[in-house]
Amino acid sequence: MAAYLQWRRFVFFDRETVKEPGGPDGGGAGAAAGGAKPFALPPGVTVCDSGRGSLVFGDILARGQIWFLSRSLQLSSFQAYKLRVTHLYQLKQHGILASVGEDEEGINPLVKVWNLEKQDGGNPLCTRSFSAIPGNKPTVVSCLTVHENLNFMAVGFADGSVVLTKGDITRDRHSKTQILHEGNYPVTGLAFRQSGKITHLFVVTTENIQSYMLSVKDYPRLELDTHGCGLRCSTLSDPSQDLQFIVAGNECVYLYQPDERGPCFAFEGQKLIVHWYRGYLIIVSKDRKISPKSEFAGSDPQNSDKQILNVYDLCNKFIAYSSVFDDVVDVLAEWGSLYVLTRDGKIHALQEKDTQTKLEASHLLNLWFLASEL
Numbered sequence: 001m002a003a004y005l006q007w008r009r010f011v012f013f014d015r016e017t018v019k020e021p022g023g024p025d026g027g028g029a030g031a032a033a034g035g036a037k038p039f040a041l042p043p044g045v046t047v048c049d050s051g052r053g054s055l056v057f058g059d060i061l062a063r064g065q066i067w068f069l070s071r072s073l074q075l076s077s078f079q080a081y082k083l084r085v086t087h088l089y090q091l092k093q094h095g096i097l098a099s100v101g102e103d104e105e106g107i108n109p110l111v112k113v114w115n116l117e118k119q120d121g122g123n124p125l126c127t128r129s130f131s132a133i134p135g136n137k138p139t140v141v142s143c144l145t146v147h148e149n150l151n152f153m154a155v156g157f158a159d160g161s162v163v164l165t166k167g168d169i170t171r172d173r174h175s176k177t178q179i180l181h182e183g184n185y186p187v188t189g190l191a192f193r194q195s196g197k198i199t200h201l202f203v204v205t206t207e208n209i210q211s212y213m214l215s216v217k218d219y220p221r222l223e224l225d226t227h228g229c230g231l232r233c234s235t236l237s238d239p240s241q242d243l244q245f246i247v248a249g250n251e252c253v254y255l256y257q258p259d260e261r262g263p264c265f266a267f268e269g270q271k272l273i274v275h276w277y278r279g280y281l282i283i284v285s286k287d288r289k290i291s292p293k294s295e296f297a298g299s300d301p302q303n304s305d306k307q308i309l310n311v312y313d314l315c316n317k318f319i320a321y322s323s324v325f326d327d328v329v330d331v332l333a334e335w336g337s338l339y340v341l342t343r344d345g346k347i348h349a350l351q352e353k354d355t356q357t358k359l360e361a362s363h364l365l366n367l368w369f370l371a372s373e374l
Contacts, residue, residue, distance in 0.1 A: 010319065014351045017347070019039055041345040081101035097114040186205060188231045194243075230271065248267070253283070
């Protein structure tokens with residue numbers, strides 16, 4: 001177990017609040033125009049994702065609209081559901097967006113697949129729509145993921161079920177949907193892992209972690225651990241960390257291969273959001289500890305408390321950046337930067353410094369450590 005309290009801290013990112021366009025530099029998502037007021041999104045954004053040159057937002061209060069924000073801060077939207085949007089998943093390599101939402105009151109979530117490169121009456125073309133309820137049991141969707149090859153989609157539910165779609169996920173006729181997993185604990189995270197021709201699906205609940213091998217008939221399952229995490233507290237690393245599944249509990253952060261548990265890191269504090277970005281682990285957390293089960297019991301873990309965003313380099317064991325935010329909705333990556341969306345609708349850009357600046361900063365810190373030891 002690696003103790004992060006001994007890790008060195010750097011400031012390898014610059015933080016700026018995204019401003020309205022129209023300043024001397026034209027504004028935009030990568031600029032902080034002098035004198036311009038902060039850019040603010042419409043109220044009610046609760047789900048978001050990014051990819052294909054846009055930040056994508058789902059609105060509950062705006063009656064089922066999906067919004068796209070371009071780098072020049074141009075907002076566009078379309079009516080995706082009659083009532084609300086609850087989940088979004090933007091493919092990185094395709095102009096395909098998957099969403100979950102509701103067209104009518106009651107527990108009847110609908111999965112819709114949108115082709116953003118084709119139009120239907122001025123809106124993205126909806127290529128597929130189907131009910132997400134597993135086995136006709138009314139239950140709430142908790143998470144959604146899609147494989148980049150467009151041949152797998154998984155939907156997790158609060159009742160412990162996972163529904164898997166195999167085949168062309170954009171078409172009804174060329175895919176098959178089935179219940180892959182049933183359990184007693186809410187599903188809090190899903191991630192596909194592709195290694196050569198082998199496809200795995202990681203499933204994490206509030207109480208356990210499992211992997212399914214999808215390249216083999218009958219989808220053999222392996223239980224990896226007997227503890228889990230809260231919603232949005234798991235992610236998949238890139239090849240620099242061997243495509244490991246990362247699960248952030250309140251006491252430790254654990255890494256997993258499809259067949260075993262790997263290293264763990266003693267990052268304490270209640271975890272709220274976890275992402276992987278260009279070799280860095282991004283964690284938004286706060287100190288007050290709370291059971292992940294509370295998210296399914298009607299309480300809101302994201303109140304007005306201050307929240308800490310840390311950027312960890314697990315390979316070199318240092319903290320690349322740390323900052324305090326109010327009410328973080330999510331952290332998105334696009335246009336070569338990180339964007340932190342807060343509950344007030346503001347967007348904060350985190351731009352990684354160039355290599356020379358980081359080398360100079362680390363050299364000065366090493367000199368300070370050497371001087372302090374004399």
